[in-house]
Amino acid sequence: MFDRLQKSFLTVETGEAWQPVRLTYELLHSERTIAALESLGCIRKGAAPLTWNWYWQGECDDLHFDSIPSYQRNGSHPVRLATLKQQTDVLHIHLNSFKRACMAVPFFHRLLGSEGARIRHADFVNRICAVDERLPHGFSELFSEAELEAMLYQRIEEYQRMRELCEHAVTAEEALDYMVAYAAAEEKKRLPYAERYVFLLEDQIDPDVIFLGFYIYLRGREMVAVRRWLGETGYTLREAVEESVESIFGAMGIDLID
Numbered sequence: 001m002f003d004r005l006q007k008s009f010l011t012v013e014t015g016e017a018w019q020p021v022r023l024t025y026e027l028l029h030s031e032r033t034i035a036a037l038e039s040l041g042c043i044r045k046g047a048a049p050l051t052w053n054w055y056w057q058g059e060c061d062d063l064h065f066d067s068i069p070s071y072q073r074n075g076s077h078p079v080r081l082a083t084l085k086q087q088t089d090v091l092h093i094h095l096n097s098f099k100r101a102c103m104a105v106p107f108f109h110r111l112l113g114s115e116g117a118r119i120r121h122a123d124f125v126n127r128i129c130a131v132d133e134r135l136p137h138g139f140s141e142l143f144s145e146a147e148l149e150a151m152l153y154q155r156i157e158e159y160q161r162m163r164e165l166c167e168h169a170v171t172a173e174e175a176l177d178y179m180v181a182y183a184a185a186e187e188k189k190r191l192p193y194a195e196r197y198v199f200l201l202e203d204q205i206d207p208d209v210i211f212l213g214f215y216i217y218l219r220g221r222e223m224v225a226v227r228r229w230l231g232e233t234g235y236t237l238r239e240a241v242e243e244s245v246e247s248i249f250g251a252m253g254i255d256l257i258d
Contacts, residue, residue, distance in 0.1 A: 014056075018096055024121050025112070026119075038052075055080055126193060191221065
């Protein structure tokens with residue numbers, strides 16, 4: 001453990017931990033989507049066909065990365081935030097940090113809307129890496145579609161079982177006991193190497209609320225990865241989520257009890 005505490009973990013140019021994320025969009029109108037992308041100053045065509053790069057400039061110039069306050073941008077060589085690739089009726093956005101993914105989702109939602117493309121899910125890696133660690137070659141090596149889908153369905157089944165237990169509980173106290181026991185069991189589980197987060201964008205729900213939920217979800221997992229790397233092996237996801245929520249709503253001056 002001591003050796004690890006002396007070893008730095010890999011970060012990206014803007015200071016966040018290197019934790020790859022792949023956003024997947026369903027293309028409803030590919031021509032409209034491509035036209036929207038190529039109309040932006042922050043998007044440039046890639047070297048390969050049907051690929052683009054997203055840069056920290058132009059329309060996203062005001063994005064704020066607080067990981068390195070002293071970071072100096074070079075206008076002639078802007079930071080590449082993501083790569084985009086179209087595959088038939090799907091658009092993938094590949095990013096190298098959770099912070100970039102949380103910024104990309106609302107940005108591209110405003111750009112593409114729900115008529116050109118709709119976000120379906122985000123695949124992400126839960127761990128951080130040492131600076132001298134061998135990294136996977138490309139995103140295809142990072143994620144297994146079969147494993148991610150199997151894990152997602154397992155989660156859904158667990159949720160359905162818990163819901164049925166609560167619905168058939170004789171008293172509210174009994175239902176609460178089920179939920180407390182479930183939360184305690186979840187807290188002890190080791191986070192999987194990679195996970196899938198599914199977006200459920202519905203007309204009656206404010207998209208900003210959904211994007212905030214995504215941020216809290218990823219932020220909690222990032223905190224667990226970093227704090228455990230630093231030696232806090234008992235640090236839990238529940239603690240991370242509580243800290244994230246308190247940080248967000250406390251900064252807004254919102255009393256969650258009210």
